[in-house]
Amino acid sequence: MSITLRLGLTIGAFVIFGLVCYEVSRKRIRVSDSVFWVIFSLVLVFIALFPQIAIGLANLVGIASPANFVFAVALGILIIICILLSTKVSMLTDKVQNLASKVALLEDERRRER
Amino acid sequence: MRTLAIVPAYNEEDVIIPTLEGLVAACPEVEVLVIDDGSADATARLCREAGFHVVSHPTNCGLATGFRTGIRFARDHGFDAVVQFDADGQHLPEYIHDMEAAMDRTGADIVIASRIVEGGGGEIEGLRAVGSKLISSLVKLTTGTRITDPTSGFRLYSSRLFDEFADGFDLGPEPDALAWLMRHGATVAEVPCSMRERQGGTSYLAGFSSLAYMARTCLNILVFQWFRH
Numbered sequence: 221m222s223i224t225l226r227l228g229l230t231i232g233a234f235v236i237f238g239l240v241c242y243e244v245s246r247k248r249i250r251v252s253d254s255v256f257w258v259i260f261s262l263v264l265v266f267i268a269l270f271p272q273i274a275i276g277l278a279n280l281v282g283i284a285s286p287a288n289f290v291f292a293v294a295l296g297i298l299i300i301i302c303i304l305l306s307t308k309v310s311m312l313t314d315k316v317q318n319l320a321s322k323v324a325l326l327e328d329e330r331r332r333e334r
Numbered sequence: 335m336r337t338l339a340i341v342p343a344y345n346e347e348d349v350i351i352p353t354l355e356g357l358v359a360a361c362p363e364v365e366v367l368v369i370d371d372g373s374a375d376a377t378a379r380l381c382r383e384a385g386f387h388v389v390s391h392p393t394n395c396g397l398a399t400g401f402r403t404g405i406r407f408a409r410d411h412g413f414d415a416v417v418q419f420d421a422d423g424q425h426l427p428e429y430i431h432d433m434e435a436a437m438d439r440t441g442a443d444i445v446i447a448s449r450i451v452e453g454g455g456g457e458i459e460g461l462r463a464v465g466s467k468l469i470s471s472l473v474k475l476t477t478g479t480r481i482t483d484p485t486s487g488f489r490l491y492s493s494r495l496f497d498e499f500a501d502g503f504d505l506g507p508e509p510d511a512l513a514w515l516m517r518h519g520a521t522v523a524e525v526p527c528s529m530r531e532r533q534g535g536t537s538y539l540a541g542f543s544s545l546a547y548m549a550r551t552c553l554n555i556l557v558f559q560w561f562r563h
Contacts, residue, residue, distance in 0.1 A: 241557070241558070241561050242561075244561055244562065245561035245562060245563070247503040247504070247562075250503075250504045251504060251510070251550050251553060251554045251558055252546070252550045254553070254558070255546065255549045255550050255553055258553060258557070259549075315393050318392065318393055319392055319393060322392045323392075
């Protein structure tokens with residue numbers, strides 16, 4: 221694994237961590253939703269510090285270059301996260317639609333009572 | 335002291351009525367507000383039939399939102415304090431008087447009923463005890479104050495904190511929020527208590543979600559508190 225890639229991973233990790241901290245301080249992300257990204261950035265630093273892990277795992281699954289292995293795994297994880305986020309957005313959409321219709325009916329009831 | 339008991343309930347039809355009856359029998363002067371968090375079972379109906387005051391969320395929103403609803407009600411109706419009281423029968427209502435007395439005596443913003451402090455029942459074991467100890471030491475490290483039982487959900491909050499809980503972002507009745515409030519000047523007292531086994535229903539902290547809970551709590555206490563204002 222080249223020193224450039226290791227450096228890149230480390231910088232990437234710090235950027236992710238910094239951005240998450242910034243969003244938490246701006247009150248735009250809940251702490252429970254930030255846990256994944258903090259762990260993700262820790263894993264990136266870990267791989268940069270100990271490239272033997274990536275090299276060993278790449279050999280194990282038969283990928284020639286550990287860099288490709290790192291990219292493939294990162295891509296896989298991010299796709300899964302995207303799908304999970306899609307389900308979350310869908311559930312939230314459904315909840316908001318339900319809430320809007322319930323509030324609308326309640327207001328209508330109240331207006332008629334007056 | 336005018337105290338409101340907030341009883342968040344999600345699918346607790348098996349246990350909620352005995353819990354509420356015990357609460358009213360032990361503390362007739364405490365007003366009770368059940369927050370039905372979008373239960374799919376008969377929780378809300380049973381409580382209303384028994385004459386209890388129930389607020390129902392139109393959809394399931396989680397414990398923190400239920401607590402927030404209760405805090406908003408308490409603020410709107412001029413209560414001096416709220417006590418968080420579990421629907422599952424774990425909490426013994428007799429201790430509410432001790433908690434109120436401790437708040438009067440010490441002027442603390444939060445009084446926790448602790449199973450661990452001298453004289454407490456000590457009913458916490460296994461992995462929960464390990465997690466509780468870890469959170470306790472992190473709180474001590476970052477705030478300088480020891481809370482012996484940070485995961486006890488049996489807490490009395492003074493009206494001085496109502497605005498913070500009602501209008502704050504991502505602030506629920508959890509140990510990491512306690513640590514944040516303490517770092518911003520809130521004071522905490524503890525009174526010894528015993529707790530029962532839950533009398534029914536299931537904990538929202540089981541399996542994987544307890545890991546996520548620990549991760550969030552530790553991360554919040556150790557890292558994010560420094561960025562939050």
